[in-house]
Amino acid sequence: VPIDAERLGFIASGKSSYEEWRDAQGIPVVTGFHIPDLKQVPVQPWDRKGVKGTFLDLEGTGDTNDAYILEIPSGGSTSPARQMFEELIYVLDGRGSTTVEVPGGSPISFEWGAGALFAIPLNCGYRHFNASGEHSARMIAVTSAPVVINLFHNLDFVFNCPFEFTDRFSGASDFFKGDGRSLPGRVWDTNLVPDVLSLPLLTWDERGKGSTNRMIELADSSMCAHVSEFPVGSYKKAHRHGPGAHVIIIGGEGYTLMWREGEEPQKFDWTTGSLVVPPNMWFHQHFNGGATPAKYLALRWNSAKYKVFADTGIADDVKNGGNQIESRDEDPRVRAQFESLLAAKGVSVRA
Numbered sequence: 001v002p003i004d005a006e007r008l009g010f011i012a013s014g015k016s017s018y019e020e021w022r023d024a025q026g027i028p029v030v031t032g033f034h035i036p037d038l039k040q041v042p043v044q045p046w047d048r049k050g051v052k053g054t055f056l057d058l059e060g061t062g063d064t065n066d067a068y069i070l071e072i073p074s075g076g077s078t079s080p081a082r083q084m085f086e087e088l089i090y091v092l093d094g095r096g097s098t099t100v101e102v103p104g105g106s107p108i109s110f111e112w113g114a115g116a117l118f119a120i121p122l123n124c125g126y127r128h129f130n131a132s133g134e135h136s137a138r139m140i141a142v143t144s145a146p147v148v149i150n151l152f153h154n155l156d157f158v159f160n161c162p163f164e165f166t167d168r169f170s171g172a173s174d175f176f177k178g179d180g181r182s183l184p185g186r187v188w189d190t191n192l193v194p195d196v197l198s199l200p201l202l203t204w205d206e207r208g209k210g211s212t213n214r215m216i217e218l219a220d221s222s223m224c225a226h227v228s229e230f231p232v233g234s235y236k237k238a239h240r241h242g243p244g245a246h247v248i249i250i251g252g253e254g255y256t257l258m259w260r261e262g263e264e265p266q267k268f269d270w271t272t273g274s275l276v277v278p279p280n281m282w283f284h285q286h287f288n289g290g291a292t293p294a295k296y297l298a299l300r301w302n303s304a305k306y307k308v309f310a311d312t313g314i315a316d317d318v319k320n321g322g323n324q325i326e327s328r329d330e331d332p333r334v335r336a337q338f339e340s341l342l343a344a345k346g347v348s349v350r351a
């Protein structure tokens with residue numbers, strides 16, 4: 001069977017279908033382990049979106065998901081779009097609205113501002129609008145584009161499929177009202193969190209004393225989110241899990257250690273607006289290095305309702321086949337490093 005020249009080119013490039021698509025978008029692609037400040041990432045005109053953007057394709061995604069930054073100019077809007085991959089969106093700056101097309105009905109709109117978190121229901125047409133006459137708006141979207149584009153490798157299917165997922169979004173006018181329901185396991189089931197910083201959190205001592213947390217399900221997506229906060233002078237237990245957890249710092253300052261089992265930890269400093277993505281099954285440990293509580297929003301796989309990967313027992317002792325290092329088994333250098341860094345700031349480590 002003859003193979004066309006274009007496919008031969010793809011084979012020669014060694015790229016995945018997703019990488020071919022991504023690189024053809026004409027916007028920057030940021031790689032690595034961590035982004036110091038999402039608000040400062042340079043953006044370039046992105047024809048497909050009609051505004052400026054940049055891909056963030058960090059090592060820790062393991063080719064399972066990706067992220068992009070979108071910057072919408074004052075008074076501007078994105079081009080209409082729909083796609084067969086999920087998008088979880090967190091607003092970094094500005095305010096505006098999003099219009100979502102309703103199967104067989106008229107579109108619905110909802111407003112957002114900095115700190116809002118929502119999901120575009122799968123394959124619904126949508127547009128974002130910047131409501132400000134003066135300021136640009138900036139958002140980060142975490143998407144499942146890599147798996148979807150790589151599996152189907154047909155862009156017409158991914159971006160022009162007429163199928164309507166009415167099981168996820170029936171068109172209810174209150175869909176993006178911002179309310180929700182509590183499910184077992186500290187889960188908040190919703191479609192829009194108007195302000196992640198104000199979402200009430202619940203106690204979660206398993207990962208460290210004084211920690212609070214909330215799991216978030218969005219628009220019946222397979223990807224989900226969680227928010228964690230941990231107090232001054234504290235740090236989380238080291239743990240590991242699958243790829244693609246995009247950890248966005250939304251309050252405080254500190255650092256994360258990440259290491260492959262048996263290797264030396266690498267240290268990544270962060271502050272509000274930083275992003276870190278721990279690679280597949282690398283141990284990682286978050287430290288509050290500041291004088292205020294530290295808080296982060298993780299956009300990731302494995303919704304409580306729709307599992308994608310097997311549960312890896314991330315809160316179980318690694319000695320019992322789990323994936324968390326209990327405090328008694330921690331390398332003493334971990335705490336010593338934290339104590340000396342905090343001492344320099346006049347903060348003591350919590351018992």
Ligand SMILES: [Fe+2]
Nearest residue numbers: 241245278284
């Ligand atoms: Fe983690």
